[in-house]
Amino acid sequence: MSVHVYIHRRGGTSVFRPEGELDIEAAASLRDLLDEEIDRGGRDIVLSLARVTFIDSSGLGVILGRYRRLTDLGGTMTLAAVPEIVRPVLELSGLLTLLPVVQVEVGGRG
């Protein structure tokens, strides 16, 4: 079962909005989708967590891995719309201090 991801592109920015639980099952398909985008030349990605209801280290690992890949290529990954329910996990992982974070998923600059 793969996770449903809403993708919206405007200009050079892509907004990815996965829905549901980002665990080991969802992580693989999200990783593939993000990797495809980067393979196609995507360098400005906004990952909106607005519809994410759960995240564990598998989901975090995908985010961190894609963030590193993008930044190595000179691109940016921004986290947007972090729901309160997943905030403790994100904070504990340090991801919120590593990635740029915006409140609302507008464009790529917030």
Next chain:
Amino acid sequence: MAELVWKLELPSRPDSVGMCRLAVAQFAGLLGFTLAEIEEAKVAVSEAATNAVVHGYRGTSGPLRLTLREVPGGMAMEVGDEGCGIPDVRAAMQPSYSQDPERMGLGFVFMGSFTDTLDVASEVGRGTTVRMLKMREEAQKEEAR
């Protein structure tokens, strides 16, 4: 009345991990844990179950066993597998970026942070059992009065 016990046996597949979370969320809700505490319990169980699927059974398969047990003031959560076991538990519990880049090596860190006690029993070739205790903060406050 006897204390509540739930036992769930699932195949060691990624899609079983979600069912473990569902079970612990429901169980914790029945016991009066807060929403924030339920989220923590879900993460802890998700990490333990994912370990069993990814590491314990690496390429093979077997049972994934979740046992939830009501204890005074909280619950005991146990995730067991009959997989390959962990040769050095202490080393495995250290955060290790390099070994597990896709999960940040944070599985045990989250389990430890989100529960009150964490115990890992493992035997190479036999399997691993992770036992966690989570106490309701409300129950702990009541005791302190």
